[in-house]
Amino acid sequence: MDLSAFVTQSIGALSTASSLFIVAAGLTLVFGALRLINIAHGSFYMYGALAATTVVGWFPDSGFWIALIVGPLVALVMGVGVEMGVLRRLYGREHLTQLLATFALLLIFADLALRFWGKNVRSINPPKVVNGNFGLVGARVPAYDMVIIAAAIVVGGGLWLLLTHTTLGWKIRAVVDDPEVLVCSGVNIRMLYTGVFGLGALLAGLAGVVIAPQQAVGPGMDAQIIVAAFIVAVIGGLGSITGAAIGSLIIGIAETLGANLAPSWASTFIYLLMIVVLAVRPWGLLGTPER
Amino acid sequence: MKPIQMLAAVASAALLASVSACGSGGSSSTGGSAGGAAGGSTGGSVNIGVSTSLTGSIASFSQSGMQGIQLAVSDLNAGGGILGKKVKVVSADDNLTPATGASNMRSMITNDHVVAMFGPVASSIASAEEQLAAQYKVPIFFHMANDSSLMTKTFTPYAFQIVPNTVMEPRAVADYLAQKIKKGKPITVGTFAPDYSFGHDTVSGFLKALDDLHVNYKVVKQEFPPLAATNIGSYLSALVAAKPDYVFNAQYGGDLDAFTKQAESYGFFKHTTVIGMYGYLDMKALGSQSPAGAIGFDRAPFWAIKNPQMATFVKNYKAKYGDYPSTWATLGYAAVQQWAWGTKKAGSFDGTKLTKVLPGTTPPTILGKLQIRACDHQTETPEYVGTISKTGNSKYNGVHLFDDPMFKAPFDQIALTCAQVKALQP
Structure with a gap:
């Protein structure tokens, strides 16, 4: 493989990893704080993307930048609604109960999306400034790939700052270890849960907007992404943001290698990898064993 | 619940969702x-x-x-x-x-x-x-x-x-390509098709037709992304990196539109001639992003049948x-x-x-x-192949159609003969 081919593929792998990371980060954040597997995370992602196609339809020129705010907001509102309306009643129940509840939500949201946006696949173009490509050591690199990678870096960096350098982050980490002590120290734990869940939803919505110009937006994308994001989170270790970053890089690279070495087996590669991780380290690369 | 159990639950839930969310009712x-x-x-x-x-x-x-x-x-x-x-x-x-x-x-x-x-x-x-x-x-x-x-x-x-059918269509495309390429000139070919029988059959039909026509080609990359995959990034970057002269694409509908847009973002159409099922609907969806110079094939373009x-x-x-x-x-x-x-x-x-x-x-x-052939009930429909125009057609909503002259592949030239068909039938 020559250098330009290597560059093309590396950036391809990075951009795949980046879009996965933004979704998986939200999923794993919510799991870390709330011990909740949220299948409806895929819905927030899909609604973010769908909202983006609508906004761009209204404002063809500046639409994408507006969508970058509207999409995550739509997901945030949905997330807060879901947390306060449904999930709040299910904390402390079995994982399976929560899983089923969020699964039901996914189906409901999917049907609602069909009502609002129809069954057709929709697509939007990247904004003009980043709708092209540039040369890099002989390879043509899609400019929009840089936007996706940058978004992932901003999200990753932002979460790291939030969790390690703010009081809120300290509380989020504390709630995992000992919610009762946190209550005693006067923290409104209900608000905290709602906030974390909303933040997770917001990230999913953001991911939806960011991928919309690059991928096909339509029914089924919710279920597709939740499986992928969950694999990433499991490989990296549920609850670990750094794990999610590593997990998505691994998946991005595995997919690209797979597409090169054994194209018909590319998707199988990922599942194989996951099985290996589960067999060797069931709690994931950076996770901690369940107590 | 352990991660592995959760994974099983998530996977089955998601699979169920993909089936039932659509709701046939x-x-x-x-x-x-x-x-x-x-x-x-x-x-x-x-x-x-x-x-x-x-x-x-x-x-x-x-x-x-x-x-x-x-x-x-x-x-x-x-x-x-x-x-x-x-x-x-x-x-x-x-x-x-x-x-x-x-x-x-x-x-x-x-x-x-x-x-x-x-x-x-x-x-x-x-x-x-x-x-x-x-x-x-x-x-x-x-x-x-x-x-x-x-x-x-x-x-x-x-x-x-x-x-x-899947024999006729790729054969028609190969015929058109063989007309365009100087005899004996070596070319590199990539293929990109959905990962199920249609994709695989059409691609192998195309390569076999190139063989039959003695085109001097070398396959440099074959990708089979899943049908209706939302993210084809890895498959596409592998294809782009292989720098083929020609790409035979057997995707259609939303998949083909997504491919075209993403390939365009690599500047892929500048050096590679993509061959794809670019029909009126696809060109309309792509609008000004229609890949001029690419080769399109169509089964029944209304604007070409007079x-x-x-x-x-x-x-x-x-x-x-x-x-x-x-x-x-x-x-x-x-x-x-x-x-x-x-x-x-x-x-x-x-x-x-x-x-x-x-x-x-x-x-x-x-x-x-058009005759419905007695031996296999196949209608003798021709296939239309052409090069996608640089300019939109003002008569048809500014949609980019094929340049004149296009190739109307005659049925007898591209289909299996009745003897061949009979040998395959049960």
Whole structure:
């Protein structure tokens, strides 16, 4: 493989990893704080993307930048609604109960999306400034790939700052270890849960907007992404943001290698990898064993 | 719950979601009056069934195929119906699943007493439905699914295929390519196709045709992304990195549009000639992003078929649906015309009688007078191949069409002979 081919593929792998990371980060954040597997995370992602196609339809020129705010907001509102309306009643129940509840939500949201946006696949173009490509050591690199990678870096960096350098982050980490002590120290734990869940939803919505110009937006994308994001989170270790970053890089690279070495087996590669991780380290690369 | 258990639960939940979220919710019928008994007496109505994929990335063109059928039926009814009966269309979504397609068809035959079926998009579903057609002795017309094995390996007299099949289509494209390339000039080729039988068959058909035509080619990359995958990034970057001179793409609908846009972002079309199923709908969706200079192939472009019936059809279609007909609408309309013509000739709605009278005849349709070949019930439909124009066509909404002259691949040049077909049939 020559250098330009290597560059093309590396950036391809990075951009795949980046879009996965933004979704998986939200999923794993919510799991870390709330011990909740949220299948409806895929819905927030899909609604973010769908909202983006609508906004761009209204404002063809500046639409994408507006969508970058509207999409995550739509997901945030949905997330807060879901947390306060449904999930709040299910904390402390079995994982399976929560899983089923969020699964039901996914189906409901999917049907609602069909009502609002129809069954057709929709697509939007990247904004003009980043709708092209540039040369890099002989390879043509899609400019929009840089936007996706940058978004992932901003999200990753932002979460790291939030969790390690703010009081809120300290509380989020504390709630995992000992919610009762946190209550005693006067923290409104209900608000905290709602906030974390909303933040997770917001990230999913953001991911939806960011991928919309690059991928096909339509029914089924919710279920597709939740499986992928969950694999990433499991490989990296549920609850670990750094794990999610590593997990998505691994998946991005595995997919690209797979597409090169054994194209018909590319998707199988990922599942194989996951099985290996589960067999060797069931709690994931950076996770901690369940107590 | 351990991660592994959760994973199992998540995976099965997501799989379930992909099946049920779309919600087929039974069948619906439109047009004509109530009632639905089959039979020979005059008055009342008969049903025809359409089970197709009305959801997902291919929904836009299966819906337009359905519109062609509905327009054909309303034109039939406006002309007094057929054998004294009005025709009604019963339709259902197969969710891109063979089992759902089969159960749709079963319920249409037993509950709605349909007298003919008009086929699905996916060949896997077509194959399941073809067997039912034989079992229930109800004729099925394939205007979208084009697997050649439907008319060879799994042939039944109850099946008819109007769409150019997976042998004809890639052969037509290879013929066009061989005309364009200087004899003996070495070229590199990449392929990109959905990962199921249609994709694999079409790609191997294309490569085999290149062999037959003695084109000096080398395959540098073959990618098979999943059908309707939302993210094809890894597959595409592998293809781009291989820098092929030509790429044969067997994707269609939303998948092809997504491929074209993303490939464009790599500047891929500058150095690589992509060959793809660029029909009117795709070019309209792509608009100014249509890949000028790429090679398109189309099964029945309305703008290239010139006859008075076609002109009337286009006018009526535009009046009813506000747009020009897609290939799928055109083929759907023509398939209903074939059925209606055969039924009149048979003087009965009986499927077995139809299979006796229709093969070997030349029913007049909007495609012109095309014979339904007796040996495999394949309509002798030509395939259209051309180079995508740099400029939008002002007559047709500024959509980029093929440059003149385009290649209308003659049926006899691209299809298997009857002897070859017979050898493959059961």
